Each structure stands twice: as structure tokens, then as C-alpha cells.
Amino acid sequence: MADLPKTMYDKIWNDHIVTTNENGLGLIYVDRHLVHEVSSPQAFDGLRAAGRTVRRPDCTLATVDHNVPTAPRGARVRDLRSLVTDPESYAQCVALETNVKDFGISYFGLQDKRQGIVHVIGPEQGFTLPGITCVCGDSHTSTHGAFGALAFGIGTSEVEHVLATQTILQKKSKNMRINVDGELPEGVHAKDVILYIIQVIGTSGGNDCVIEYAGSVIRGFSMEARMSVCNMSIEAGARAGMVAPDETTYAYLKNRPLAPKGDAWERAEAYWRTLKTDDGAKFDVQVNIAAADIAPSVTWGTSPQDVVPITGTVPDPATFTSPEVRSAATRALEYMGLVSGTLMEEIAVDNIFIGSCTNGRIEDLRSAAAVVRAAGADAKVASTVTAMVVPGSSAVKRKAEEEGLDVIFKRAGFQWREAGCSMCIGMNEDSLEPGKRCASTSNRNFEGRQGFNGRTHLMSPAMAAAAAMYGKLTDVRRFHYKETQSRVDVDTPPAADDPVAEEESFIPSHTIHPPPVSADKTSPKVFRVLKGIAAPLYIENCDTDMIIPKQFLKTITRTGLARGLFYNLRNGESRDFILDRPPFDKAAILVSTGKNFGCGSSREHAAWSLEDFGIRCVIAPSFGEIFRNNCLQNCLLTVELNAETCRVLAVDAEAGIELTVDLEKEEIHRLGKPPIPFTTDPFRRGYLLNGFDNIATTLRDTDAIAVYEGRRAKQRSWLESGRQKITIKPSGGKVDW
Incomplete structure (x- = not known):
């Protein structure tokens, strides 16, 4: 009997199953693990307490991004203590640096010229590849799905589980496909597309699903645009978002530092081409979007589903159906300081933030700079506005400076910052003051997201740049600007003879397998x-x-x-x-x-x-x-x-x-x-009633994991290649910027 047609998600899921338990829960192998300073300290402490090591340090890459300062660093030689002055942020950065040293993990610290937001550096280094499973203690790991990867966020306990076992327990999600077809109107970007999708299906529309984005619009997008769409899949409630790899994907990845080379590339690409969804494959949910229906968009409330065209008005809560939704809309308007019926273009803003893992890549900066350029050589940011541009990585920053984008921004009055998450989450000094209103290219407009009582409107980089110039939410189509044609050389990787590329090679030269250990001495908690x-x-x-x-x-x-x-x-x-x-x-x-x-x-x-x-x-x-x-x-x-x-x-x-x-x-x-x-699914019920150490239980399957790794090394050998010696600079080391 012929195999049934499979979706891309089905294929990647099946290729990563180590074991399946009696409840249908899969033990899934993790190909790539990304770690940052906020969600990892407790995970490493858990490993130490149980006497465990990291099973595959070569599969993990760490960086600092969430709460590091992005203010211009001035002097060319600095140490970590002077770079990170906030005591709590410094403690987290030092903890991560200590942990990567103790456990032999790859690391891009503040002293590394490749440091940046975790979901920007993975793709630009070629660490992210089609067909892989990729996890991180960060919900926007869905970004990496743009490459045809199964990528999703996990909690700290699951971070510890992946470090110890290189696997994760998962229940298979439903298949959902969203088709976007047609011709996008003027001024509409990838951010407008995903905001419109979330408006249509709601923030819980993708619950229990993995979304495959398809259609002519998605196919026509660059990799950076696809990353923006997949990035906000979590805002639609989805477990992950994916786009099937194609020629655009391969062109982006070719020759990146950690991408396969030579024969390994040929084998990898042959496998990647098999990942597309089969004709006739079943989707549990299908949504069709007409590109012509999408306009330059902006959020009005405190949920990413609160979206209207920039030419629209603030809605009336009375028009919503359920009492909970009406109550949420009323609360949102009160929090946002808005009145129903107000034209969106009449809303004044105080701050502009261009950056984040959603829109901090070079293409995003080019788009914003094109608007600023179209405003005229003498145009300035509105006098009532504070505007900042925060590149998603140090590599993006250097590329933007090579192209003169920084000059365009600074001449107009934007602050030009160092790489980091910045005002997207506001964990550092880049925080929105109470009552202030921000036009933001980030991914969330939740209450207090950018700062206590701060008010956030989500939009594309082009729209944010337009708002900066007018001091109000503004229809970007007023500028009649011409976008720079997307190029494959986005975030050009260092050449092989570039000392930056060789200075701190970051993949360990060997695999460390954990010794047999017993469960933690403390009794697991139970719920009855x-x-x-x-x-x-x-x-x-x-x-x-x-x-x-x-x-x-x-x-x-x-x-x-x-x-x-x-x-x-x-x-x-x-x-x-x-x-x-x-x-x-x-x-x-x-x-x-x-x-x-x-x-x-x-x-x-x-x-x-x-x-x-x-x-x-x-x-x-x-x-x-x-x-x-x-x-x-x-x-x-x-x-x-x-x-x-x-x-x-x-x-x-x-x-x-x-x-x-x-x-x-x-x-x-x-x-x-x-x-x-x-009702509770049998696994969760048994887990809570009986209590057990997740990691200790998985380590009983060490033999099965080893068998899978042997099969993986033969079938997808390019994931094993390119290991190099790891070098990590000490926290007090001097840095030549």
C-alpha cells in the first residue's frame, strides 16, 4: 500500500521521532538548540544539581540579547562590567558565560562580533537549516520555520531537558495551512500580511496547530520577509509556523559560515527538496487570504489581533460579540487612551522603535531608510518624537553601515544603536515611559510590554519610519517611495579569510555524552x-x-x-x-x-x-x-x-x-x-498523579537516543559536519570594537 500524502510538518516530525509512548507522545530529537541569558540560568543549575552534563554541546548556540544595553558604546575597548552596568542584567550575562564555559557550549557574547538577537544570528550564520527541529527558551523561535524547519519555543524546564537529553517530549499538533495569493497593494509588507492574518483568525486561531504558510505572496517573499511572518505565528496561537524551502531558501543559505559545503551541500539540498507538502495531503484547518484585501496596517489595542488599516478608525467595543471580547476591547481603549471613532492617522506618537527579532534585519532597515530618504534630504524626525533604530545583530549593524543606512537615520534624527532586543521587551534602559505612545516594529502590544503603562502600536518598519517623520501614525503610501530590490547578499557572511570568521570558531570538536545518573534526590511533586x-x-x-x-x-x-x-x-x-x-x-x-x-x-x-x-x-x-x-x-x-x-x-x-x-x-x-x-490527556494526568523526573525518565531511553543519533549521522550527515574548536573569551577580556 502506498504511503499516504504527507504535509511538510508530518515529514519533519516523522524524521525526528526517537520513541513514541503508549499515549502517543513523541520523544523528538532536537537538531538545533538556541540559548540566551534570561531563560537558561535555572536550567543549567538543574543540570548541576543532578550531576548531569550537556549531551550534544555541538548542537547548541548561546548568545546574550534580551537585556543587554544597546546604547552606543563609545570607547573602542571595553569589558563586560562596563558594558552591562545594571546589576541584575550583569548577573545574568555572567551566569550564561560561566555556564557555557562549564558545559562546553558555543557562545556569542557581547565581546563577539557575531552577537545579536538569537533569532537573527541563527539564520545569518547558517545554524538554521531546512528540515531541522529547532528550539529555544523564547516563544519567537517560530522565526526559524521560514527555512522549512520545525521551530518552537519552550520553557526553562524543557531547556534543561534538551540540554541533558537532546530530545523533547511533544504531542503532535494539527496541520493548518494559510494561503496568501494575489498581488499585494502598494505599501504592504510582510508585517502587514501577518498582522492581517492574526486579525482574521484571532490570537487563538492557531491553537494546537503548526501553520504552513503558502501561496504566491509567500513564495514571492524574501527569506527576511518569510522570517517576519513565521516570527509572529505564536501571536496567532500556533505552536510553530513554516514555509517550504525553495530556491530562495537555498540562495540565502549558500556559503554561510555554518551551512554545509561541497558534497555535504549537495546531499543536504537533495533532502531539503523532499520536504514540500505532498499533493493531496490533509490539513485540519485551511485559511485562504486574498492579498488585495490587505492594507498597510496598525494595531489599536493591547492584543496583536486588534488590527485596522491605517486609513481606518478606532473601533467601538459595542460592535464585538461576546461579553469577554467587549470587555477586553473596552479595557484596551482605556489603557491605550483612545476613543472609538478616532482616525488612526490622528493619533500622535512619542516614540519610534525599529528593531526586534521580527523586524531588525537588514531588509527591514533598508525599508525604513527608503521612507526617510523619500521624505527629503533635509527631513527630520518630528520634534515631539524620540526615534531609535536597533539592528538585530552586530553583522546587520555592520552591513547597514557599509550601505550608509546609519547616515540616513542619524541625519534625520534617529538614534543608531547596538544590537539587542531593546524596546521590544524593555528589559534594559530602552523602555517606554508611562503614558507614552510608541510606533513599534516589534511583535507584541501587550499592556506594559515595552514599559509600565506604555502604549504600543505594531506596524511595519516603513510605517514606523513614516510615523517618525510626521509625529503621528501615518499612511506610508504618502511617501511614494521606492524600495531597494531584495538581494541575496543580505547579512553577507564573513569570507573564509576574514579574521572575524576564524577568531572564535564556536562548535565543540567532540560530543559529550552524559554518564548514567539517578533521579533528583528530592521527591517529585504530585497533583491529585x-x-x-x-x-x-x-x-x-x-x-x-x-x-x-x-x-x-x-x-x-x-x-x-x-x-x-x-x-x-x-x-x-x-x-x-x-x-x-x-x-x-x-x-x-x-x-x-x-x-x-x-x-x-x-x-x-x-x-x-x-x-x-x-x-x-x-x-x-x-x-x-x-x-x-x-x-x-x-x-x-x-x-x-x-x-x-x-x-x-x-x-x-x-x-x-x-x-x-x-x-x-x-x-x-x-x-x-x-x-x-x-478531561485531561492521559500523559498529563499520569504525570501529575504519579510525579516523575522528566529528564531521568528520558535518560532511560539513552540507548534509543544513541541509535537515533547513529541513523541521523548516516542519513543527514551534514548536520554533523563542520565542527571546530571552541574558544570563549573571559568576561573581563578587552575587546577591540
Whole structure:
């Protein structure tokens, strides 16, 4: 019998299965692992506590990006202490540098000329390749799916799991395809396309799915544009986003430092060409988008689905259907300081941010510079606006300077910065002040995302540049500018004889296999029956930035985060948040009536803060997938019930009625009322009821992992080639910039 047609996702999934358990959960091999300073310290500490080593250091690449300063560095010779003055940020940078040394991991530190945002440096170095699995403790790992890779974000506990075993436990997602066909109108860029997609399907539209983007528009996009689209798949609720590799992909990757060379390239490309979805393959969900329907777009609210054309108006919450959505829209307008019916082009801005892993690549900077150039040689950033351009990597910065883009920006009054995440997350000095409004090329407009009480409007780099020149949200089509033709030489890699390329080769020369170890000495936690106070929460799309804001991500421990739980809500003007009111200040259960609880970031700190507060169970109509996995890792139960039932439980909670959540019977009990049944997938249920060390359990399959690695070395040998000696500069080392 002939094999059934398969999607690209099916093929990559099947090629990476090490084992499958009785519940259908796959142990998936990880080809590429990216690590940064914020989500990794606790993972390395876990390895040390258990006496474990990193199984495949050659498959991991680390960098600092989230909270490093991006201000111009001035003097040419600096050390890490003077580069990172914030004590908490410095501690995280030093912790990462110590960890990569101790465990033999590849590292691009601040002293390395290849440092940059983790999702920018992976592709530009050729570390990202088609057909691989790629994970990182960062939700925007979906970016790498633009190369035909299965790439997704994970929590810190899963980071530790990958380091120790080079595998991850995963439930196979549904297949979803989004076709974008036709001719894009003037002024429409990749960012407008993905914002429109999210507006159409919603921020939970991709829940439980891996999205394959297809159609003539996607095929016509450059790799950088495809990366922007895949980057924001997580904002649509998807586990990952993918684009099938093609000639555009191969041209981008050819001759990059870590891409296969010679015969290895030929073998790799032959495999990559087999990855496209077969004719007749089944998709669980299909969405068709007409390119002509997409206009230059901008967000108006506090969710990436709050999108309108730049020529539109601020919507009226009364026009939305469900009470949760109406409430969310009303709250968003109040937070954003906007009034229904206001023309988007009448909204003044205070700040402009061009950068991030969504739009910090050279093509993005070229697009913004084209608008500034079209404004005229003497045009300046509006006097009321502070504007900054933050390249996504040091290589992007150098390339932009070679092309004179920095001169265009600086002459117009933009700040020209060093590489880093910057104001996308606002963990460093690049933070939005309370009440200020920012036109941003980043990926999230959540409350407080760029700064406490800061107001964010998402848009393309061209639109952000237009807003900078006018001081208001502005239709970029006013400028009638001509874009620079996309070129394959984007982020040109160093030549083979370039000393930068040879200065710090970064792949270890050998594989380190962990010795046999037993489970941690501490007994795993279990969840069986929980009785306690339930706190009601009436928030749609309650995101992880809301659950715990970014300033609490600078910790290098897992504890002490209860004070950060819903910090901005508990410390706002009203100071009357539900968890601060008796008896809810002793709540053990949280009942959300709004869907998509825990959407957004992969930060495991959200689960840690709930646990530290004393909450062991969250009930909601739906959950962000990474958040749900992080809860499982910390023995927190997530219960999914329909919205109507959640509203009933919220009413009981308001009345102070205690709930009993019985996982053994899969029932929720209320005094004098019939029990409410719920279902949990068998693996999660068994995991919580019995408690076990995930890593120790996986290490029982070490033989199976080794067999898979042997097969991988034969079938996809290009993933094993090109190992070089690792050299890591000390934190106090002098750097010639």
C-alpha cells in the first residue's frame, strides 16, 4: 500500500521521532538548540544539581540579547562590567558565560562580533537549516520555520531537558495551512500580511496547530520577509509556523559560515527538496487570504489581533460579540487612551522603535531608510518624537553601515544603536515611559510590554519610519517611495579569510555524552485532589507579560516570584486587584472566563509566580500551549472548560464558594451542586498523579537516543559536519570594537 500524502510538518516530525509512548507522545530529537541569558540560568543549575552534563554541546548556540544595553558604546575597548552596568542584567550575562564555559557550549557574547538577537544570528550564520527541529527558551523561535524547519519555543524546564537529553517530549499538533495569493497593494509588507492574518483568525486561531504558510505572496517573499511572518505565528496561537524551502531558501543559505559545503551541500539540498507538502495531503484547518484585501496596517489595542488599516478608525467595543471580547476591547481603549471613532492617522506618537527579532534585519532597515530618504534630504524626525533604530545583530549593524543606512537615520534624527532586543521587551534602559505612545516594529502590544503603562502600536518598519517623520501614525503610501530590490547578499557572511570568521570558531570538536545518573534526590511533586478558594478573572487573552512583567525575568532562580504575579494590575491606580482582596489573597485556584490564558511568551516565570503565590490550578476556556507545558513541568493543573461553565464557576468563586478539583476522578466539586467533569490527556494526568523526573525518565531511553543519533549521522550527515574548536573569551577580556 502506498504511503499516504504527507504535509511538510508530518515529514519533519516523522524524521525526528526517537520513541513514541503508549499515549502517543513523541520523544523528538532536537537538531538545533538556541540559548540566551534570561531563560537558561535555572536550567543549567538543574543540570548541576543532578550531576548531569550537556549531551550534544555541538548542537547548541548561546548568545546574550534580551537585556543587554544597546546604547552606543563609545570607547573602542571595553569589558563586560562596563558594558552591562545594571546589576541584575550583569548577573545574568555572567551566569550564561560561566555556564557555557562549564558545559562546553558555543557562545556569542557581547565581546563577539557575531552577537545579536538569537533569532537573527541563527539564520545569518547558517545554524538554521531546512528540515531541522529547532528550539529555544523564547516563544519567537517560530522565526526559524521560514527555512522549512520545525521551530518552537519552550520553557526553562524543557531547556534543561534538551540540554541533558537532546530530545523533547511533544504531542503532535494539527496541520493548518494559510494561503496568501494575489498581488499585494502598494505599501504592504510582510508585517502587514501577518498582522492581517492574526486579525482574521484571532490570537487563538492557531491553537494546537503548526501553520504552513503558502501561496504566491509567500513564495514571492524574501527569506527576511518569510522570517517576519513565521516570527509572529505564536501571536496567532500556533505552536510553530513554516514555509517550504525553495530556491530562495537555498540562495540565502549558500556559503554561510555554518551551512554545509561541497558534497555535504549537495546531499543536504537533495533532502531539503523532499520536504514540500505532498499533493493531496490533509490539513485540519485551511485559511485562504486574498492579498488585495490587505492594507498597510496598525494595531489599536493591547492584543496583536486588534488590527485596522491605517486609513481606518478606532473601533467601538459595542460592535464585538461576546461579553469577554467587549470587555477586553473596552479595557484596551482605556489603557491605550483612545476613543472609538478616532482616525488612526490622528493619533500622535512619542516614540519610534525599529528593531526586534521580527523586524531588525537588514531588509527591514533598508525599508525604513527608503521612507526617510523619500521624505527629503533635509527631513527630520518630528520634534515631539524620540526615534531609535536597533539592528538585530552586530553583522546587520555592520552591513547597514557599509550601505550608509546609519547616515540616513542619524541625519534625520534617529538614534543608531547596538544590537539587542531593546524596546521590544524593555528589559534594559530602552523602555517606554508611562503614558507614552510608541510606533513599534516589534511583535507584541501587550499592556506594559515595552514599559509600565506604555502604549504600543505594531506596524511595519516603513510605517514606523513614516510615523517618525510626521509625529503621528501615518499612511506610508504618502511617501511614494521606492524600495531597494531584495538581494541575496543580505547579512553577507564573513569570507573564509576574514579574521572575524576564524577568531572564535564556536562548535565543540567532540560530543559529550552524559554518564548514567539517578533521579533528583528530592521527591517529585504530585497533583491529585486540590480544595481551596478560587479567584475569578475576567480577562480575555491574559498574556504572560500580564501574569508577570519583564522586570521579574532578571532573576537567576525559580523562587520568590509571588510579588511579581500580576504586578502591574496589583500596583496600578486602583490597587484593588482580585488577588489582593480577602479571601482571594489565599486563592489556590484561578478561574478565567476569557480564552487563551497564558498566551504570549515562553517565560516559565509565569508558572513559577503562580506556584509561589499558592495557585496550583488554573481553569479557563483555552490556554497558550507553551504556558500549559510550563504548568505541567511545575505540577500545576490546567483545566479546559467551555466559556459558559467557566462563567458559572467564576460566579461561585465571587460568592466565596470553595472548589475541589479532583484529578483522579476528573471532576470539579462545589458544595451542594453537581460535579463538573473535565478531561485531561492521559500523559498529563499520569504525570501529575504519579510525579516523575522528566529528564531521568528520558535518560532511560539513552540507548534509543544513541541509535537515533547513529541513523541521523548516516542519513543527514551534514548536520554533523563542520565542527571546530571552541574558544570563549573571559568576561573581563578587552575587546577591540
